Ligand SMILES: [Zn+2]
């Protein structure tokens with residue numbers, strides 16, 4: 001479908017670009033339930049509250065972090081709920097459950113344990129880049145600490161028993177978040193997604209809600225949880241993630257080499273919007289930031305750094321926006337402030353148009369040799 | 370313009386939806402305007418359920434609206450909410466779940482991490498099997514060692530720690 005990974009690496013050397021970070025983050029989630037307790041969806045509010053009270057100190061203890069924090073969904077402020085979700089610490093499902101549900105956050109934000117979401121306990125470990133094994137080890141360690149004090153629902157044949165039969169077995173969902181603006185430009189996102197689905201992997205766009213691919217970030221995760229060990233699932237996913245990364249880099253270089261003006265146009269349009277729009281939605285902003293990020297990773301953007309860009313990709317989200325301005329803002333006010341903030345942030349930013357065309361030429365020459 | 374959801378097809382209709390916590394008007398393709406993910410999942414679960422019922426119709430008809438004895442939820446309640454009531458539901462609704470699980474997963478049996486209790490149970494069963502075999506074949510020295518290991522597992526021997534390395538051998 002695309003050129004081999006080798007030419008991708010060679011291409012990156014030709015233009016002297018930095019190594020693009022296609023795999024943004026890795027995550028492992030484990031679902032666990034207790035025997036002799038109704039699953040959260042069928043428990044009464046009193047049962048859920050009693051279980052939450054019992055589990056919180058146990059989870060805090062098992063997290064081995066004196067700074068671990070607990071957020072109770074019934075008392076937390078609306079804005080804070082949004083922020084937790086935007087930081088991937090809670091699911092939208094947990095936010096819908098106000099009575100007897102909450103989350104324990106520990107080790108910075110690397111560890112989050114949701115209590116009384118769909119399952120009694122959902123352990124989550126997140127790290128940057130491709131780090132699934134580390135995520136698994138940390139989630140596994142917490143689970144092992146909880147195991148002797150929690151009577152887990154388990155069957156020899158079906159493994160860990162979960163509220164939805166789609167999670168039985170290991171109860172594990174491993175996922176990587178990948179950023180694919182290059183494959184979008186070459187029009188190869190669809191075939192890549194289809195190929196992943198044939199490998200029994202699940203691909204979703206990422207955003208606060210639903211399946212939108214805001215900012216061209218996609219979450220790739222294992223589909224089944226029964227009949228494959230945690231390590232085997234992680235190894236497969238890691239292997240696939242590396243392949244996706246190679247394809248994405250190859251796609252970016254191919255657009256740059258064969259259609260430098262398309263590449264340039266994508267960056268320039270996005271920057272123009274970031275600089276000049278007066279009203280901007282969060283999902284729109286993420287799309288433009290995605291393009292700028294791609295350009296930056298290829299060494300074609302001047303005046304703004306990657307860490308500032310990553311920060312902005314968080315600050316533009318609705319909950320974070322309100323925290324940033326420390327005010328309750330309605331969507332229209334947010335759109336205006338968001339546009340202003342981005343305008344200021346990118347005022348000094350420029351696209352290296354000349355460099356884009358020179359690099360394209362070098363890539364074409366290197367290919368002929 | 371392109372569909373704002375899938376960013377693949379061209380947009381044909383406007384829909385109102387909550388995006389990242391904000392209500393928005395989105396221009397989307399017909400496919401994306403159709404069903405939300407949740408609705409699609411509900412449809413799938415319903416479909417799998419119907420298939421299961423059809424496949425096992427004999428058994429299911431006899432069972433009627435089955436109820437889990439532990440938590441009291443009925444099969445139709447499970448079907449409506451798509452969530453089981455408790456861990457015992459896996460036994461109570463075994464027939465339907467069997468078919469659903471077959472469709473949702475690649476394998477039929479758990480491979481992977483075990484809770485500590487389960488691990489100990491399996492280690493014990495394995496040792497007991499080996500002990501029976503050793504006695505039957507008159508390997509008495511081996512049998513004595515296995516018996517000690519079993520005692521060790523149940524904490525009946527004091528000098529267990531010294532014997533633990535034997536387990537690893
Ligand atoms: Zn669409």
Ligand SMILES: [Zn+2]
Nearest residue numbers: 437440455458
């Ligand atoms: Zn039940």
